[in-house]
Amino acid sequence: MPEPRRNQWDEDAYLRRVRAACFVCELLAGNPDHRHHVLHRDATAVVFLNRWPWLAGHTLIAPVRHHERVIGDFPVEEYLRLQRVLHATGTALEREVPTERLYVLSLGSQQGNRHVHWHLVPLPPGVPYEEQQLAALGTERGWLDVPAEEQADLADRLGRRLAGLLGG
Template sequence: MKVLWAPWRATYVSNASKNKQGSCLFCDVIKEGNDKENLVVYRGEKAYVILNKFPYNPGHVMVVPYRHVSSIELLEEDEYLDLFKLVKKSVLALKRVYSPEGFNIGMNIGRTAGAGIESHIHVHVVPRWNGDANFMPIISNTKVISEILDTTYEKLTKAFKET
């Protein structure tokens, strides 16, 4: 087996065990109010946009309702509308910054469906380019991300203000 150094994972691993039983990452981030440190790129009325700390591609964001709910049918109408307004705004901001050739947009509701944080729904918006799924994941079980999160944060924060 080959080793790929990923020192940024140390923060995730050490913090994962510190989370209080029953706490929610998405709720905690909003309570803290430190948007830059927590990678919150935009706050709407009923939902917000946050960078995925372990992105599939550069610009991978998640749109999250403020209210802690585990499934889409539990959202109030105004929460649902704001959530999807921010999905649209995310697509526009990502197009402005990265000019992707496509997007994957989706929700994993429940552990069986692949939800990493199953108690608080969120919509993934992943920009895609032809060839972004190259041989690296297949041959070496490695995904190459070409931009650090701080740079992505700065670019998208600016783009959301302009969108």
């Protein structure tokens, strides 16, 4: 299946959005301006598809509680619960989305996107090495314009797999 078309990354709009409000807290509060396809939510974590995916299956995981430091704000038990969800999500992604390598990274800063979150980004098989790693994640490539029905279908499949892996 061909890759969906890409939309140009609007850096100014992005900066306004990430500095105006906490997108994770807004998602959790049900703000329709911050809607995403949620795959899983429990007392510890929320897992959802990125609205502006770099690659197909681009998923985010965040703690439900607003934490800003990726290690320092977490008691070890809470961090390990989140990492269990991350591991299960990565497993679900690799079973549903063709994946040569699963990229896992935490981005954000005190200047924007403060709420800790992890990106899980499946690299499709066959991407030339020069287009992998940071080149695959660069905003200059834009974001995939995945049709809403395809995102909803993927969210449903991933959510079911994730529920089975997490015992829910």
